[in-house]
Amino acid sequence: MITLHQFQPAFGLPNASPFCMKLETWLRMAHLPYEAPLMTLSAMGKAPNGKMPYIVDGGKTVADSTFIVDYLKATYADPLDGWMNAEQRAVALAFQRLMEENLYWAVVYTRWFTPNGWEQTRTAFFASMPPPLRWLIPPLARRGMRKQMHGHGMGRHTEQDIYAIGQRDISALAEFLGGKRYFLGDLPCSLDATAYAFLANLLWVPIESPLKQHARQYPQLEAYCQRMRGQYYP
Numbered sequence: 001m002i003t004l005h006q007f008q009p010a011f012g013l014p015n016a017s018p019f020c021m022k023l024e025t026w027l028r029m030a031h032l033p034y035e036a037p038l039m040t041l042s043a044m045g046k047a048p049n050g051k052m053p054y055i056v057d058g059g060k061t062v063a064d065s066t067f068i069v070d071y072l073k074a075t076y077a078d079p080l081d082g083w084m085n086a087e088q089r090a091v092a093l094a095f096q097r098l099m100e101e102n103l104y105w106a107v108v109y110t111r112w113f114t115p116n117g118w119e120q121t122r123t124a125f126f127a128s129m130p131p132p133l134r135w136l137i138p139p140l141a142r143r144g145m146r147k148q149m150h151g152h153g154m155g156r157h158t159e160q161d162i163y164a165i166g167q168r169d170i171s172a173l174a175e176f177l178g179g180k181r182y183f184l185g186d187l188p189c190s191l192d193a194t195a196y197a198f199l200a201n202l203l204w205v206p207i208e209s210p211l212k213q214h215a216r217q218y219p220q221l222e223a224y225c226q227r228m229r230g231q232y233y234p
């Protein structure tokens with residue numbers, strides 16, 4: 001049985017980490033059975049890259065949502081992407097990168113570095129910890145996120161520019177999806193696991209921001225998330 005190590009559900013979503021939610025959605029789309037035990041600090045400490053998610057499968061530990069998907073495809077089957085041609089694979093990779101390597105950091109900004117976002121993030125992620133961890137961990141985690149944002153480069157922009165960057169990504173996603181059922185047409189593929197996880201983490205998180213407002217201007221994004229939820233999290 002595949003054991004999925006990930007953060008606990010938050011913000012009313014299966015996971016407030018889009019990478020964790022991507023992987024869980026992929027497992028559901030691929031009909032692979034898994035167990036997801038409640039996260040403990042020691043499980044977090046065992047994450048090979050210091051990041052969630054990771055899996056343990058038959059004694060093998062694999063980290064990073066994309067490498068995990070590659071491992072699952074190689075070990076079990078690839079029920080989702082076999083129909084795609086080279087051009088579709090290239091487009092899927094480009095959109096995956098847009099969300100995971102760029103849009104992600106704009107979303108991190110709204111959660112960790114705006115007053116309202118931080119208030120809600122601190123409560124959702126840390127309030128269940130016992131004292132004194134509940135008070136000690138949040139400023140340390142926030143300092144770590146600030147360093148990562150700076151290292152990535154997103155954290156060096158003004159707030160206005162961060163929103164403009166994220167809004168362009170959201171527009172590109174919405175325009176490309178258009179009236180299609182899934183991102184690449186009538187059939188779902190791995191990109192849909194990523195897209196659903198990132199879009200739901202934008203639209204359905206109770207943190208108001210110019211990014212969320214922008215996403216709301218495209219009704220196809222909400223409709224897409226509703227369809228994905230209905231199909232894979234009935």
Ligand SMILES: N[C@@H](CCC(=O)N[C@@H](CS)C(=O)NCC(=O)O)C(=O)O
Nearest residue numbers: 017018019050051052053064065066
């Ligand atoms: N490339 C990784 C990214 C995973 C990632 O960034 N996870 C975040 C949560 S969304 C994390 O664990 N952050 C903890 C930290 O940076 O300390 C993947 O695809 O799994």
